[in-house]
Amino acid sequence: MIKIKSKIKLESALLIAFILLIISAHVKAMLDTRATVSSIKTDNPSGSSLAERYLVLGDWPASRQNHLAEFVTEFEINKRVKEDKK
Amino acid sequence: MKKKEHSLVRVFFRTFSLLLLFTIILINYRSSIQPYSFFSIANAMTHIEPRHFNSIGLVKDLAYFVGILTLIHIFWAFVIIVSFQAIKNSNRSELNNDLFWLILVLLHLTLVVSLNSHYFPTSLTSYFRATILSSPSSIALQSLVLLTLFIIGLKRSKHKTVVSITTIALTSLCLYPLISKNTDEFFYNDKPNIIIIGIDGLRPDHLNYDSAQSDYAPFINALLSESQNYINSYSPQGRTYVAWMSILTGLYPKNNGARFNLAPPELINKKLPLVEKLKSRGYHTAYAMDERRFNQIDKAYGFDSEVGPMIGAADAFISSFSDLPYINLMLKHPYSKYLFPYLYNNRAYGKTYNPKAFNDEVIESLNTKKPNFLAVHFCQLHWPYTSIDFIEHTPEEWEGNYSHFMYKSMLKKVDDQLRTFFEQMKNKGFLKNSIVYLISDHGEGFKLKQSKRFTTPINGPDTQSWGHGTNVLDQQQAKVVLAKLRYRDDKVINKPIKIDGLYSLIDILPSLDDELNLDLIVKFDGIILPDLTLVKPSNRHIFVESSLPLKSINASFVDEKKVVSETASSYEVRPSGRAVMKPEEYKNLLSRKQRSIYQGDFQLAMLPDKNMITLLNFDSNELSIIAADIEPKSDKVKALLLKLCNFYKTDYGFDSENRCNDISDKSDEDNHG
Numbered sequence: 001m002i003k004i005k006s007k008i009k010l011e012s013a014l015l016i017a018f019i020l021l022i023i024s025a026h027v028k029a030m031l032d033t034r035a036t037v038s039s040i041k042t043d044n045p046s047g048s049s050l051a052e053r054y055l056v057l058g059d060w061p062a063s064r065q066n067h068l069a070e071f072v073t074e075f076e077i078n079k080r081v082k083e084d085k086k
Numbered sequence: 087m088k089k090k091e092h093s094l095v096r097v098f099f100r101t102f103s104l105l106l107l108f109t110i111i112l113i114n115y116r117s118s119i120q121p122y123s124f125f126s127i128a129n130a131m132t133h134i135e136p137r138h139f140n141s142i143g144l145v146k147d148l149a150y151f152v153g154i155l156t157l158i159h160i161f162w163a164f165v166i167i168v169s170f171q172a173i174k175n176s177n178r179s180e181l182n183n184d185l186f187w188l189i190l191v192l193l194h195l196t197l198v199v200s201l202n203s204h205y206f207p208t209s210l211t212s213y214f215r216a217t218i219l220s221s222p223s224s225i226a227l228q229s230l231v232l233l234t235l236f237i238i239g240l241k242r243s244k245h246k247t248v249v250s251i252t253t254i255a256l257t258s259l260c261l262y263p264l265i266s267k268n269t270d271e272f273f274y275n276d277k278p279n280i281i282i283i284g285i286d287g288l289r290p291d292h293l294n295y296d297s298a299q300s301d302y303a304p305f306i307n308a309l310l311s312e313s314q315n316y317i318n319s320y321s322p323q324g325r326t327y328v329a330w331m332s333i334l335t336g337l338y339p340k341n342n343g344a345r346f347n348l349a350p351p352e353l354i355n356k357k358l359p360l361v362e363k364l365k366s367r368g369y370h371t372a373y374a375m376d377e378r379r380f381n382q383i384d385k386a387y388g389f390d391s392e393v394g395p396m397i398g399a400a401d402a403f404i405s406s407f408s409d410l411p412y413i414n415l416m417l418k419h420p421y422s423k424y425l426f427p428y429l430y431n432n433r434a435y436g437k438t439y440n441p442k443a444f445n446d447e448v449i450e451s452l453n454t455k456k457p458n459f460l461a462v463h464f465c466q467l468h469w470p471y472t473s474i475d476f477i478e479h480t481p482e483e484w485e486g487n488y489s490h491f492m493y494k495s496m497l498k499k500v501d502d503q504l505r506t507f508f509e510q511m512k513n514k515g516f517l518k519n520s521i522v523y524l525i526s527d528h529g530e531g532f533k534l535k536q537s538k539r540f541t542t543p544i545n546g547p548d549t550q551s552w553g554h555g556t557n558v559l560d561q562q563q564a565k566v567v568l569a570k571l572r573y574r575d576d577k578v579i580n581k582p583i584k585i586d587g588l589y590s591l592i593d594i595l596p597s598l599d600d601e602l603n604l605d606l607i608v609k610f611d612g613i614i615l616p617d618l619t620l621v622k623p624s625n626r627h628i629f630v631e632s633s634l635p636l637k638s639i640n641a642s643f644v645d646e647k648k649v650v651s652e653t654a655s656s657y658e659v660r661p662s663g664r665a666v667m668k669p670e671e672y673k674n675l676l677s678r679k680q681r682s683i684y685q686g687d688f689q690l691a692m693l694p695d696k697n698m699i700t701l702l703n704f705d706s707n708e709l710s711i712i713a714a715d716i717e718p719k720s721d722k723v724k725a726l727l728l729k730l731c732n733f734y735k736t737d738y739g740f741d742s743e744n745r746c747n748d749i750s751d752k753s754d755e756d757n758h759g
Binding site for chain 2: 008012015016018019022023026029030032033034037045047050054055056057058059060061070071074075076077078
């Protein structure tokens with residue numbers, strides 16, 4: 001009886017661990033994405049780089065082939081162009 | 087047994103609730119990383135605000151969308167319940183059965199996000215992008231596990247027969263459009279197909295025949311090198327709907343009534359003589375467009391078939407809300423045009439837009455047993471420049487101008503789409519005997535240094551602006567591509583030629599009327615396009631007007647709040663669910679239009695927003711202001727102003743400064759080009 005109970009408890013523990021693993025995969029990916037957003041975000045509401053402007057407009061500015069960081073450092077929006085809107 | 091059934095119902099509702107919770111988490115997560123969320127810039131661009139929700143049509147469209155979302159959750163919960171039968175064990179503790187259930191639900195959620203991350207990397211809910219979970223092998227493994235569980239669950243199901251038959255029927259129904267292929271070929275060869283292909287915002291100076299330094303659009307460049315190319319052509323107004331109405335009527339906006347993209351429909355004559363005549367001659371007529379926010383043309387204008395997303399104010403709300411994995415994935419299936427009519431084949435929802443799927447649907451809309459008249463408009467070059475795949479990494483093209491960089495990147499994509507479209511037309515036999523016009527509806531202003539051409543006096547108006555239809559002095563907004571190709575047996579048979587002179591999109595219809603002997607009883611504003619270059623260009627004049635000169639849209643970045651504050655009071659949502667300009671505002675907005683006339687090396691423009699009349703000289707590249715208090719001295723100015731005044735004199739609010747009174751000669755002259 002004790003053996004069966006232990007087996008059930010072990011099964012429960014393994015199942016809970018697996019659940020936590022799946023949830024953590026989601027949470028980690030979400031947090032990583034948010035951290036990336038923070039790293040490209042500036043106080044300019046219209047965005048200071050190509051990546052940030054693209055994100056402001058509602059889409060994610062990178063794909064499997066491209067690294068987002070490149071679209072931040074190498075693609076800064078020209079100040080003069082930004083000022084045109086004022 | 088009753089207890090078991092009760093338990094299943096309980097698990098079903100638990101599953102349904104958990105799926106709903108996941109959707110809510112995704113929406114909140116998305117909002118947390120997106121500066122502008124639900125009421126997005128797209129809403130501002132389509133002039134919708136919360137008070138418009140009293141439209142029954144809009145409410146119905148939104149209710150349908152919410153209903154479909156709910157059904158998806160119910161169906162999904164049902165699939166999970168069936169799969170749960172595979173792992174449920176009555177000998178196991180209730181806690182462990184619940185834990186297995188939870189794992190099953192989480193595996194489903196993981197697979198859906200993984201698939202979304204794989205197929206739609208620009209989706210904001212694709213947070214597994216670039217992780218092992220979105221790799222093909224991982225997705226295959228996850229799918230295999232869940233499919234196996236579902237099949238085992240089906241076998242163990244109490245209502246095995248009913249559930250199995252339903253599953254097989256549904257699977258067959260869903261697979262049918264993916265595996266069936268329409269192999270019918272076009273065989274009709276007596277009357278030519280007439281195909282007008284529009285590319286939104288295509289600027290001639292980004293193409294090789296004009297002045298482009300790079301080959302941004304190899305296919306379009308190759309096509310134009312074979313065509314009769316009218317190299318100095320303009321759109322009567324730099325707006326999509328207005329430009330297309332001018333093409334389809336052969337009339338200026340002033341004469342066909344379509345003065346704004348969202349003009350009240352009751353003010354516009356929807357009878358298109360060309361479409362009616364072609365139908366009476368046995369033609370099948372089709373209108374296709376992959377973005378309908380700014381173009382109202384549909385079957386109500388007489389076309390036999392239409393392709394593209396549904397038209398309505400709900401478009402902006404639904405497309406800004408819809409970035410959820412299961413919606414994105416469902417949009418890969420052709421049946422989603424019934425489930426999500428505002429999203430399927432909608433270029434404005436760029437993260438799932440599939441150019442090939444749109445092409446396929448356009449080709450499908452054509453008739454293989456009749457000659458066809460097809461008017462198709464491709465919008466990938468229009469703001470907001472989103473796409474299913476992000477752009478290439480080309481820092482050498484970057485000049486700090488976001489919109490222009492994205493425009494150049496999207497030009498490659500639309501070029502590729504057009505190449506595929508021509509291949510598809512060829513394969514189906516639609517180019518065996520066809521007249522093809524390739525046009526753009528307007529250009530696009532980016533305030534580029536290299537496009538700055540004119541010297542202007544101090545306090546003179548800007549000759550460059552952002553966007554299109556916002557400034558008649560910005561030549562890159564109104565100058566368009568206008569080219570003709572004649573196909574026989576899949577080959578271009580016309581002589582490639584660049585034709586000088588002054589032309590307008592309104593010239594296409596008179597040319598078709600003449601070539602096909604249609605005998606349309608219309609007094610066209612346009613002229614018949616010549617086949618050969620003219621030794622001496624005629625002294626023709628053409629008119630170009632602006633849409634709304636909005637300050638908020640005339641910017642490198644469109645600020646939604648500013649747009650709403652500047653425009654919202656001018657629009658309403660009708661019971662049909664469509665956003666239109668308020669008839670009472672129409673006249674006021676009409677009076678604010680800029681109007682201009684081109685002739686020879688000159689453009690004379692009346693700018694009510696500046697209380698100014700200006701003259702652009704393309705020979706000396708100078709802009710001069712025609713003073714208000716003196717009679718125009720130059721004969722050229724006088725002649726142009728006279729023509730402009732005569733043409734627009736019946737427009738409400740035209741010439742509030744009474745500049746037309748300065749002209750001594752008030753004779754009414756023919757304004758038809």
